[in-house]
């Protein structure tokens with residue numbers, strides 16, 4: 028039964044849509060304040076018609092210099108990127124770009140809680156992976172390492188995120204276990 | 216001398232420009248990771264010309280549902296809004312909108328460090344004001360309170376931010392004093 032409703036709730040939803048709904052839920056119950064950042068655009072031309080809203084008539088997509096999601100949970104800074112792949116055996120590193128990795132490394136150095144949420148579309152599974160694992164594979168690819176993170180590595184070193192109705196993708200439950208469980212509270 | 220170079224450095228700069236340069240500086244020395252969020256736009260039409268970048272041909276400005284700046288400093292979540300006024304005796308509350316105040320209240324409840332940076336353009340002074348003061352005046356205006364925060368209140372309850380060359384608007388020095396000085400480290 029729960030399995031059915033989970034499948035149903037998530038059918039056809041992208042990871043981004045699921046996360047937006049999850050974050051709205053967290054916000055509504057006062058659990059965390061985490062938002063997706065707006066898509067960065069370079070605005071070139073705007074027209075101001077009479078009696079109606081300004082229209083942007085020329086703009087371009089800019090490459091994001093940070094990750095898509097950030098916010099606050101229990102006073103700590105939360106920062107993550109969410110990506111999906113149709114691959115079944117590994118997660119290709121070209122889903123990320125250098126600026127995002129650089130940003131995540133800086134967040135990590137600053138004591139923020141930094142991770143990625145990875146969805147394997149065909150397996151219908153979503154994993155939480157601490158950023159340090161991504162850094163390892165990212166840096167290693169430039170020393171003739173592989174260009175993707177093996178599924179088995181993610182299965183072993185990541186944590187599968189429970190899917191449900193509300194919250195849909197309960198990634199804060201993972202953060203509770205890793206960062207806020209007894210003896211591992213991280214006051215840096 | 217320092218006074219001259221300060222004036223010079225800041226001549227003609229908007230508060231936003233000054234803060235962007237300040238944040239870039241903090242980032243470059245590994246002190247904090249704080250960014251301005253992209254302007255939120257609703258994208259309606261995109262054209263994909265051959266051999267060149269996608270062009271957004273119709274889009275609209277959306278009202279921000281959060282503040283403009285957020286990030287991480289010493290592991291803590293930082294969130295603020297920056298505003299300037301040409302008023303000399305008070306800071307009008309209509310510089311903020313209800314969604315932003317609501318957002319700031321939620322950040323505050325979540326233990327984030329939340330504040331506003333207020334610039335009085337004609338006085339060429341910039342103040343750091345903890346969000347709780349803004350909340351007080353904001354809520355009070357709906358009980359027939361005044362529609363602005365008196366300059367004298369800001370002078371007494373805020374902290375003037377030192378201006379310099381690098382960092383230009385050193386608001387983290389204020390945060391160090393308020394949140395990270397001995398005996399007031401805030402591990403919530």
Ligand SMILES: [Mg+2]
Nearest residue numbers: 094095108109
């Ligand atoms: Mg993205």
Ligand SMILES: [Mg+2]
Nearest residue numbers: 282283296297
């Ligand atoms: Mg703004």
